[in-house]
Amino acid sequence: MKIAFIGGGNMAAALISGLAGKLTAGANIHVVDPNPAALEKLSAQFGVTTSGALPGAQQAPDPAAYQTVASADVIVLAVKPQSMREVAEQLRPLLPAAGGEGGGPLLLSIAAGIRAADLSRWLGGGRAIVRCMPNTPALIGMGVTGLAASAGVSAEQKAAADAIMKAVGATVWLDDEAKIDAVTAVSGSGPAYVFYFIEAMQKAAEELGLSAEQGKALALATFTGAAQLAAQSDEPVSLLRERVTSKGGTTYAALTSMAADGVAEAIGRAMAAAAARGREMGVEFGAAD
Numbered sequence: 662m663k664i665a666f667i668g669g670g671n672m673a674a675a676l677i678s679g680l681a682g683k684l685t686a687g688a689n690i691h692v693v694d695p696n697p698a699a700l701e702k703l704s705a706q707f708g709v710t711t712s713g714a715l716p717g718a719q720q721a722p723d724p725a726a727y728q729t730v731a732s733a734d735v736i737v738l739a740v741k742p743q744s745m746r747e748v749a750e751q752l753r754p755l756l757p758a759a760g761g762e763g764g765g766p767l768l769l770s771i772a773a774g775i776r777a778a779d780l781s782r783w784l785g786g787g788r789a790i791v792r793c794m795p796n797t798p799a800l801i802g803m804g805v806t807g808l809a810a811s812a813g814v815s816a817e818q819k820a821a822a823d824a825i826m827k828a829v830g831a832t833v834w835l836d837d838e839a840k841i842d843a844v845t846a847v848s849g850s851g852p853a854y855v856f857y858f859i860e861a862m863q864k865a866a867e868e869l870g871l872s873a874e875q876g877k878a879l880a881l882a883t884f885t886g887a888a889q890l891a892a893q894s895d896e897p898v899s900l901l902r903e904r905v906t907s908k909g910g911t912t913y914a915a916l917t918s919m920a921a922d923g924v925a926e927a928i929g930r931a932m933a934a935a936a937a938r939g940r941e942m943g944v945e946f947g948a949a950d
């Protein structure tokens with residue numbers, strides 16, 4: 662499978678680390694990014710080929726790269742949402758005319774917010790697009806990705822999208838593209854909530870007299886252990902929580918304090934804000950002329 666990445670930043674690097682040498686040879690992966698440092702790192706680490714610009718970009722275009730991008734089976738769009746329109750319009754002249762179902766390359770967009778209909782329009786219309794929402798644990802093969810296919814994506818292309826994302830973790834297919842905003846709020850942004858919680862626990866551990874190293878070791882092992890226990894258990898998470906919570910004991914004191922502070926409600930509001938921002942970005946960066 663020949664894969665071209667447009668954008669070689671954090672998420673692209675995480676995906677390439679799972680793909681290169683496993684799903685396809687590094688030499689079958691091409692990365693376009695105007696940042697030379699990002700390209701050097703990816704080519705040294707994974708043996709990918711690289712180029713600095715698409716035609717129409719401000720940098721001097723690299724004609725050898727056109728053919729590589731144009732003949733890719735899958736083009737992963739891994740730039741920031743606000744760059745997506747510009748990149749799609751640069752990509753458009755390289756792509757073969759859109760055919761029927763499964764015609765042309767599969768476009769895999771990992772951008773938050775950007776809707777498939779806008780992307781397809783910027784790419785000349787009738788494109789086979791799968792929207793994906795991965796997350797950064799993909800870097801260690803423990804990501805989870807939500808995917809939604811637009812009309813015109815063939816069964817083979819869906820299988821290719823699934824294989825690419827399974828190379829870095831689990832996949833969850835959605836029947837409706839709009840649900841990608843919910844996935845973004847849960848698992849796309851989710852690692853940041855977990856890091857936030859771990860940071861808070863580390864800080865509190867130090868305030869309680871433990872060293873920074875001790876706080877880190879205890880907080881991390883607790884997260885890993887509790888998440889694995891929940892994943893491996895057939896029982897509801899609420900029951901696992903209750904088993905930790907002795908009546909009148911320490912956990913009860915902590916959870917009572919969290920309930921009084923409205924922590925669960927605050928998490929709900931935070932995730933609603935993430936989903937709303939996803940929808941808003943779709944409008945902000947995808948508006949028709």
Ligand SMILES: NC(=O)C1=CN([C@@H]2O[C@H](COP(=O)(O)OP(=O)(O)OC[C@H]3O[C@@H](n4cnc5c(N)ncnc54)[C@H](O)[C@@H]3O)[C@@H](O)[C@H]2O)C=CC1
Pocket residue numbers: 667668669670671672673693694695696699714715718739740741742744748771772773794795796797849850
């Ligand atoms: N970071 C995360 O946790 C997640 C990010 N995403 C999505 O992934 C996308 C990329 O995010 P990150 O990798 O975090 O950002 P990043 O800033 O690390 O990477 C973006 C890359 O695009 C490059 N770029 C800019 N203009 C370009 C152009 N015209 N042609 C080619 N490359 C160009 C930049 O040089 C940069 O290396 C975003 O759309 C984001 O919504 C999705 C899931 C999780």
Ligand SMILES: O=C(O)[C@@H]1CCC=N1
Pocket residue numbers: 773845849850
């Ligand atoms: O914060 C963001 O917009 C991106 C999408 C999900 C994670 N990072």
